[in-house]
Amino acid sequence: MIREICKDPILLSRKAEPAALEDVELAGDLLDTLKAHRDGCVGMAANMIGVCKRIIAFENQGSYMVMFNPEILKKSQPYEAEEGCLSLPGSRKTPRYQVIKVRWQNEKFQERIKTFSGFPAQIIQHEIDHCEGILI
Secondary structure, X not given: OOOXXXXXXXXXXXXXEOOOHHHHHXXXXXHHHHHHOOOOOOEEEHHHHOOOEOEEXXXXXXXXXXXXXXXXXXXXXXXXXXXXXXXXXXXXXXXXXXXXXXXXXXXXXXEEEEEEEHHHHHHXXXXXXXXXXXXX
């Protein structure tokens, strides 16, 4: 189900609660909402649709990926990026890392670890910031 984009800075500034198996349907809504906004958006966190759960969805080299409870384990090669967000007007400069190692759970809540680089790494960092209540 496509949900409305949350623009409430108070809700967006709250740290997300861990996701659980019962949140799989919510992840489907997050993915549907992301796809509906594909022209201007490459990633979303659950709080962007009004639910403070640690779930992100993003475009990853031509396909979509969902992560439950993602966390960055390692980061390298810092740089400054300029990013926008559907939940906030305009764009802002923010520090990012070219290469990140991420641990998360898939839709069956199996743990995964993978290293991402370039634009997918930047998207993941932005969405994990949302999970932490950090707004760019």
